[in-house]
Amino acid sequence: MSGYIALSAGDLALASVLVLCNAALSLRWQLGLERKLLVAAARMVLQLSLMGWVLVKLFAWVSPWATLLAALTMVGFAGHEAASRQQRPMSGGWSYGLGTLSMFLAAALVTIFALTGALRPDPWYDPRYAIPLLGMILGNTMTGIGLGLNGLTTGLVNRRAAIEARLMLGHDRRSALAPVTREALVSAMMPIINTMSASGVVALPGMMTGQILGGVPPAQAVKYQILILFLIGGGTGLGALAAVMGGVYRLTDDRHRLRLDRLLSRS
Amino acid sequence: MLMDVRAVRRTGLQPVSFSLAAGEGLAVSGPSGCGKSLMLRAIADLDPNQGEVCLDGALRSAMAAPAWRRLVGYVPAEPGWWADTVGQHFSDWPAAAELAARLGLPLDAGDWPMTRPSSGERLRLALVRALMNRPRVLLLDEPTAALDAASVTRVEDLIAENLRAGLAVVWVSHDPAQVTRVARRRLRWDGEGFREEAGA
Numbered sequence: 361m362s363g364y365i366a367l368s369a370g371d372l373a374l375a376s377v378l379v380l381c382n383a384a385l386s387l388r389w390q391l392g393l394e395r396k397l398l399v400a401a402a403r404m405v406l407q408l409s410l411m412g413w414v415l416v417k418l419f420a421w422v423s424p425w426a427t428l429l430a431a432l433t434m435v436g437f438a439g440h441e442a443a444s445r446q447q448r449p450m451s452g453g454w455s456y457g458l459g460t461l462s463m464f465l466a467a468a469l470v471t472i473f474a475l476t477g478a479l480r481p482d483p484w485y486d487p488r489y490a491i492p493l494l495g496m497i498l499g500n501t502m503t504g505i506g507l508g509l510n511g512l513t514t515g516l517v518n519r520r521a522a523i524e525a526r527l528m529l530g531h532d533r534r535s536a537l538a539p540v541t542r543e544a545l546v547s548a549m550m551p552i553i554n555t556m557s558a559s560g561v562v563a564l565p566g567m568m569t570g571q572i573l574g575g576v577p578p579a580q581a582v583k584y585q586i587l588i589l590f591l592i593g594g595g596t597g598l599g600a601l602a603a604v605m606g607g608v609y610r611l612t613d614d615r616h617r618l619r620l621d622r623l624l625s626r627s
Numbered sequence: 628m629l630m631d632v633r634a635v636r637r638t639g640l641q642p643v644s645f646s647l648a649a650g651e652g653l654a655v656s657g658p659s660g661c662g663k664s665l666m667l668r669a670i671a672d673l674d675p676n677q678g679e680v681c682l683d684g685a686l687r688s689a690m691a692a693p694a695w696r697r698l699v700g701y702v703p704a705e706p707g708w709w710a711d712t713v714g715q716h717f718s719d720w721p722a723a724a725e726l727a728a729r730l731g732l733p734l735d736a737g738d739w740p741m742t743r744p745s746s747g748e749r750l751r752l753a754l755v756r757a758l759m760n761r762p763r764v765l766l767l768d769e770p771t772a773a774l775d776a777a778s779v780t781r782v783e784d785l786i787a788e789n790l791r792a793g794l795a796v797v798w799v800s801h802d803p804a805q806v807t808r809v810a811r812r813r814l815r816w817d818g819e820g821f822r823e824e825a826g827a
Contacts, residue, residue, distance in 0.1 A: 521707030525753075528671060529760060530697035539709065615672055616692040 364574045376401070418487035427487045431471075431494050435464045438498045442506035448513040450610060451624045458606045459505050466599030467497045470591050478587055496567060496588055497595045500552060504596035505603045508548030512607045513623060515540035523618055533612040541608055548600035552593050559589065628681075629795050630699070630764050632670060635678035640665040641820040642678065647764065647795040652786075654806040655799045657816025663799045664704065666821070667766040670797070671701040682763060700762035704769045706753030713739045716756055726755045730781050747773040754782065764795045771805065783809055 379401050386394040418426055439460025449455040471494045475481065481489040516523065519540060526536035559565050564572075567588055571581040611619050629649040636642040640662040647653055655663050669676035672692050680687040680699075687695050714720040714737030724734050730751040736744070744752060754770055767786075771779045786796060786809060800806050806813060813824040 519707075519709070521705065522709035523707070524673060524703075525707030526709060527673065527693075528696055528701045528703070529756065530693040532693045613675075614692075615675075616696075617673055617675065619675075 415487070415491060418491060422483070422486060424483075424485045427485050427490055430487070430491060431468075432464075434491075434494060434498055435460060435467065438463050438467075438502040442502045442509070445506040446510050446513065448510075448517055448623050450513070450607070451622055454610055454622070455509060458603050458610070459502075459509060462599045462602035462606060463498065463501050463505055465602055466501050466595045467494055469598065470497050470595040473594075474587070474591050493588075493591070497591055500592040501595045501599040503551055504548040504600040507551070508544045508600040508604045509607055511544035511547040512540060512604050513611070515543055516611055516618065517620060517623070520618060520620060527616055527618065533608070533616045533618075536616075536618075537608055537612065541604060544604045544607075545600055548604065549597060552589075552596045556589055556593065559585070565589070629683060631681040633679045633681070635666070635669050635676055635680060637665065637669050637674060637676040640669060640676070643814075643821045645814060645821075645823060647797070649763075649793045649795055650790050651812065652790055652796045652798060652810035653812045653814055654810035655797060655814045655821070656801065656803075656806060657821070661816040662821075663816075664768055667701055667703075667768055667797065667799065670766060671696055671699055673701070697760050698762055699764045699766065700757040700760055701766040702750075702753050702757045702768065702770055704772060706749060706756075708741050708749070711741060713737050713741060713744060713752060716752070717759060719759065723755050723759050726758060726785070727752065729785055730755065731778055745773075747775070747778060750774065751778065751782065754785075758785075758789065762794070764797070765789075766797045768799045769801065770798070771800075771802075779805075 379397065383394040383397050386392070386397065414430060418430060439456055442459040442463065443449060443456040446455050450458070471490065474493060475484045475490060479489055479493075484490075516537070523536050523540070527533070555563070555565070565585050565588075568581045568585040571584060572578055576584075611622055613619055628646040629651075630647045632643060632645050632647075634642040634644050643666055645653065655666070657663055665674070668674050669678075670680055672680075672687060672695055682690075682695075682698055708716060710716055717723040717737070720737040724737060727736055728734055732748060732751060736748075736752070750770055750773055754767070757765060765786075770786075771782050774782065783805070786794075786798075790796060796810070798806075798809050800809070814821045815824050
């Protein structure tokens with residue numbers, strides 16, 4: 361039982377009818393979503409096809425440098441995605457820089473940890489394992505970091521008076537910012553916590569579904585999924601912590617001032 | 628001199644210099660937007676600023692900012708609150724309650740949710756909160772703006788008592804009568820900068 365049902369372009373076209381229906385409904389009810397929806401769907405098709413092509417090449421080469429280049433490109437895009445979701449981005453590219461750097465650190469650490477610890481492919485950088493693993497960790501870490509940074513900056517803007525009240529009374533920046541920092545980290549971790557609590561009961565995670573559809577025995581697919589969720593949880597937590605703490609330092613200074621002037625002013 | 632302010636400035640604030648002895652009150656007046664609040668924030672080091680401030684001969688720049696702000700307290704016109712109840716904003720509410728009672732607040736105000744106090748009550752609570760730090764200098768931004776006449780008198784009496792005990796106060800006020808009541812010295816905006824008025 362290791363066969364799988366191959367998909368043709370016609371099968372995909374049939375499935376895309378559902379998205380087209382959604383777009384039509386959006387037009388009919390003037391929701392203004394149709395453009396975004398179709399652009400995102402087109403991007404998804406294009407990017408995944410491109411990734412499929414890249415993976416074929418990478419799997420053929422099994423070169424550490426080509427794998428590293430692919431990984432860095434993915435991190436760069438993830439940083440851009442996380443930064444573009446900010447309602448109040450930091451000035452001077454700090455949102456992008458902080459997001460990308462913390463994502464790189466977290467994803468690299470967790471991926472290498474998994475490749476040298478649990479999975480141990482030979483060679484350890486074998487792109488068949490490294491790239492999909494990194495992709496899954498990055499996708500979730502990106503969401504966590506984006507939510508964390510956004511929670512931090514909007515929280516600081518909304519609660520400026522409360523934070524400055526504490527600074528005025530001689531509290532240091534860490535304690536004055538602690539409630540907002542905590543909430544930002546909670547919002548960063550909430551999606552992965554929800555995913556872990558619901559998986560198996562409500563949702564069959566995408567990777568496990570994919571493996572089962574691909575003919576892997578369910579017991580093995582479950583073990584892989586548990587491994588992945590641990591890795592994602594760890595990566596999201598580390599990445600969000602690094603990004604949010606970096607943001608706390610960037611948006612305060614050594615005289616314990618709140619530096620909202622380091623956010624881009626809303627135009 | 629207790630506090631020496633030397634050419635403190637930032638964008639939106641012309642260089643300002645003055646010195647204050649212990650027990651001295653300095654009233655600051657000028658039109659809206661001339662930088663009165665910016666001046667207080669700059670002295671409290673809440674915004675990046677140039678210039679130097681000394682307290683008892685010690686340089687502000689040589690002191691950790693939280694320590695400086697405990698010595699030089701600042702009460703803004705719209706004080707902020709971070710916890711759910713009034714009492715959580717004080718490290719020792721029973722002690723603070725005595726001061727609050729002198730300003731006409733009930734002793735059980737510590738249990739109030741923060742949604743309850745009016746803006747006038749918040750101003751008085753913020754003043755008590757700042758005084759509980761036992762600062763050497765207090766920077767007050769319109770501390771009686773939202774208060775009724777009886778409460779204004781209570782606040783002015785409490786500050787006068789602290790002045791006699793050696794506190795120095797910088798008091799921003801729009802009310803000329805109050806300026807003469809609370810301070811012997813005056814800093815006024817003359818269109819270009821803050822100047823001290825001679826002999827009030």
